[in-house]
Amino acid sequence: MPDWLKDAVFYEIYPQTFCDSNGDGIGDIKGIESKLDYVMSLGCNAIWLNPVYDSPFMDAGYDVRDYYKVAERYGTNDDLKHLFETAHEKGIKILLDLVPGHTSDQNEWFLKSKRPEKNDYTGRYIWTDCVWEAPPQYRLLCGITDRDGNYMVNYFSSQPALNYGFNKITHPAWQKSPTDPDCVATVEALKDIMRYWLNMGCDGFRVDMADSLVKNEDGEKPETCKVWKNVRAMLDKEFPDAAIVSEWCNPKVSVGAGFHSDFYLDHDTNGYRILFRDKNWETGECKAVFGKNGKGDITKFLDEYLDDLKGTKGKGYISFITCNHDTPRMTRMFSELEAKIAYSFIFMMPGVPFLYYGDEIGMKYMEGLTSKEGGFSRTGTRTPMQWDSTANCGFSTADADKLYLPVDTGADAVTVEKAEADPDSILNTLRKVIAIRHENTDLQSDGDFEVIYAVKEKYPFIFKRGEFFIAVNPTEDVQKAPFAFDCNTVFEIGNHSREGSYLVMQPQTISLLRLEK
Numbered sequence: 001m002p003d004w005l006k007d008a009v010f011y012e013i014y015p016q017t018f019c020d021s022n023g024d025g026i027g028d029i030k031g032i033e034s035k036l037d038y039v040m041s042l043g044c045n046a047i048w049l050n051p052v053y054d055s056p057f058m059d060a061g062y063d064v065r066d067y068y069k070v071a072e073r074y075g076t077n078d079d080l081k082h083l084f085e086t087a088h089e090k091g092i093k094i095l096l097d098l099v100p101g102h103t104s105d106q107n108e109w110f111l112k113s114k115r116p117e118k119n120d121y122t123g124r125y126i127w128t129d130c131v132w133e134a135p136p137q138y139r140l141l142c143g144i145t146d147r148d149g150n151y152m153v154n155y156f157s158s159q160p161a162l163n164y165g166f167n168k169i170t171h172p173a174w175q176k177s178p179t180d181p182d183c184v185a186t187v188e189a190l191k192d193i194m195r196y197w198l199n200m201g202c203d204g205f206r207v208d209m210a211d212s213l214v215k216n217e218d219g220e221k222p223e224t225c226k227v228w229k230n231v232r233a234m235l236d237k238e239f240p241d242a243a244i245v246s247e248w249c250n251p252k253v254s255v256g257a258g259f260h261s262d263f264y265l266d267h268d269t270n271g272y273r274i275l276f277r278d279k280n281w282e283t284g285e286c287k288a289v290f291g292k293n294g295k296g297d298i299t300k301f302l303d304e305y306l307d308d309l310k311g312t313k314g315k316g317y318i319s320f321i322t323c324n325h326d327t328p329r330m331t332r333m334f335s336e337l338e339a340k341i342a343y344s345f346i347f348m349m350p351g352v353p354f355l356y357y358g359d360e361i362g363m364k365y366m367e368g369l370t371s372k373e374g375g376f377s378r379t380g381t382r383t384p385m386q387w388d389s390t391a392n393c394g395f396s397t398a399d400a401d402k403l404y405l406p407v408d409t410g411a412d413a414v415t416v417e418k419a420e421a422d423p424d425s426i427l428n429t430l431r432k433v434i435a436i437r438h439e440n441t442d443l444q445s446d447g448d449f450e451v452i453y454a455v456k457e458k459y460p461f462i463f464k465r466g467e468f469f470i471a472v473n474p475t476e477d478v479q480k481a482p483f484a485f486d487c488n489t490v491f492e493i494g495n496h497s498r499e500g501s502y503l504v505m506q507p508q509t510i511s512l513l514r515l516e517k
Ligand code: NOJ
Pocket: 059, 062, 063, 099, 155, 208, 209, 247, 325, 326
């Protein structure tokens, strides 16, 4: 386990829209480098960088054309190396984004794989054995290559699935076992890509759709897990300080497979959605636990979380995110104050937390944008970072109509400059919370988590972490709970008081308390 994860606080950077150093309207690596001091000022000591590889950008870079080359629009491999070096001088780690499940259909591997004659890449992707073979349960693209067969896609149609084999083989003529030499070669190719960037200085990877490798497997996905155990064994031997964080959203399984941490994501009806994102957009009804109308149920979240926490204890972590590039920013459903309380809570939780660029200033989800590079409804979460009051909010010196995406320049648009000047801004609040986290191991990744008060459909909820208590009342009403501990207040949004053996939480309050010695 890389030691640095014990106190890691990540900042996710979407390279397209973070900082444009050369005035071409799109963010770049030198721009990111120029903002490392800002990242440090937040208390973030690690970065997750979304894909920066060469790509036709049908899915914003998650369609990799060349795994070994930085996309020209972001700079060069040397620029990236320099970014790693500068970041390390400042004590910042950098995870690249690894896309193991698919490539672009313009990747050299695929261009060779789709040739009719047999070659080294014939088996690198999943192909049926003839073009008339197209079982509808598989996502196949048919009849569009000279090769006599159809190929499977992993996400969008431009992203053919790499071949890691099948667990349940239903069509033996073309479905391979994960131990087939072609599938083994795919895993080895993946490890080589990882080695290349790790040798250049990156500190590990966020792994895209980590659960999507071996096909036809449900539940705990044992064959996909075997691939990751193999990868992890390589890392432990060759790069013991490198970290891998999975997009899987099933921490017990993914950590068991070798990931150091796994994201809680905005999926279906899971615990993360229950906490922060449970809103019916048609009726406007919000049932998120952190919503101010108080309709959430913390016990539904805890049912899932406590089990995951137990299952990962001592082996790896759960990563809470403020948001990511795939999901609407919380400010779409929450007021600034609701978001501030929710974000503060995230940085008081165990595991390795992630802050999505712009959330620290309360950037909005921009409604009504035309899709960009396969963003669709995600596009509004990917707009340029708002730095200051100069043109394009300081993101770029290009003309506004040349920007990758429009920047929010409304009169009420938040910027880092404005947020810096306001002691109560989300920015200054999170700086305090993150600083307190760094000062106290009880509040870091490995610190304990114990439920003190969490009752179905009631507020507040109170948790204990070592000598700290976190009490939260996100609602607009005063809420009370039995609480028998003598404490000092370490940090607070809103305020609380004591009434005999009760803790009385004023509306929209989060309190971090420490046991009196
Ligand atoms: C998950 C990534 O976060 C998302 O942005 C991408 O579109 C898909 N995986 C496909 O790679």
